[in-house]
Amino acid sequence: MRVRKVLVVVAALFATLTMSSARPQNGGISGRVTFDGTPAKPRTIDMSMEPSCAKQYAKPVAAENVVTGPDNALENVVVYVSAGAPDEPPPSQPAILTQKGCRYAPHILAFQVNQDFEVVNDDQTSHNIHPLPSSNREWNKSQPPGAPPIEDKYARPEFIPVKCNIHPWMKGTLAVMKNSHYAITTGDGEFKLQNLPPGNYAITAWHESYGEQTQQVSITGSDSKTMNFVFKAKPY
């Protein structure tokens, strides 16, 4: 009885493996995120309080709460499958957030539920890493120069603002995702979600200042669908 069960499972596994490698049936979604209207002029950051950071920049850097690109492209938008895809186990490699020049790199770090993430201090000054989750546990740790990375993981999906209390301009986001189907727009505003099996999905685009939008999409076979998001820019 048990042997037969094992055989069936092995057969099923073999079938799915060969199927997926022989005929890739999965589809994808690609598109662009733009803004409409006139965004507020980015605030410049005064880092004079922290000379070791200020000297890394030839001219003052701008706040990253709204970053735009050519042709109204909107950067730093997290586009992800918010419904329709099963939750996935986390990948084994950690996601890494680096504090460099008193800024967070990347500005938005996306990783999966229960995936390890590390916070690294590349600066010559102490930072305190203070993520402000609402449904995960909250901590606040000091990290002087040369201190080892701070490691943790989050159990629930959430967009978590992270800040440094010592350097009030340092603001970033930890995006904790339920599955691996997510993308963050770069300078051209474009995104790609790949390897989506046929099905109906809700696709959400999230921006830290402009909120979020959701669209429905249906993938059949190895479709490649196009989907665009337009956010209304806030002038203030």
Next chain:
Amino acid sequence: MMRAHKIIRFARIAVFIFAAASSSAAQESHIARWTGHADAGKQLYFRYCWGCHGFRGDGNGENAQYLNILPRNFVAATFKCRSTPTGTLPTDEDLSRAIERGLVNSNMPSWSALTNQQRGDLVAFIKTFSPRWKSEKPGDPIQVPPEPAINLESIQHGKELFTKLECWKCHGAEGRGDGPAAASLTDNSNQPIHPYDFQTGSRFKCGTTNEDLFKIFMTGLDGTPMPSFADVLKPNEAWDLVHYLRTLQVTHKSPELRLWESTKEGAEIMKATRVGGTPTGSGIN
């Protein structure tokens, strides 16, 4: 026979529903030899606490709008004074001690007039506001090794750590709470918050002893900008920092201060801070 079975089954379901509905009542606290019961704590809470902490324990009581450090939100279950690492729940004793002591520089008074049993009951009830108390256990209390003897070496090393770890960024070079980052600090409710001023204060947020001071910076004050230094300080270094921090409390006669004043460096600093008394220490000869 059949009917008896039915009645028993019905009774079981009724008991189950009742238990589920009154699950808050099942919450207990255990502090020393006292067992606190949420039922009893509920009575006390709606007599003494709800005015600030609110009906739902979310810190939105009717007095909250008049307070400039908002009452604790028990639904979020983020607590400042803990013996447990940052990000973990406090122990029952931590909560009971906070109720007994009150929180300096806030509107939370001392409830030392209540009995240990009553405080235990309140702790049990407070724990019904957040589901975290069902899914998580309190953190393991941090290790506090016995305090080594106070000597100048220890104070001097503590002073170096104060500079190296950049405590002065918020607390100021003289511990007046006027460091370069002080003005921009906000707590988790986005309310402005002041770093502790060692010069005018003697009591700390979470107690009065050296051990309390040790715990404050090793656990961090969750919900505030004060981080945990547990990952970057060894326990003996932490004691050195404690000894130095005591010398910043120029209005509090401590053995550390007396020893520090006996040195040339310490005496000069002490003289400057006492004579000046201006927020920046300017105009001192």
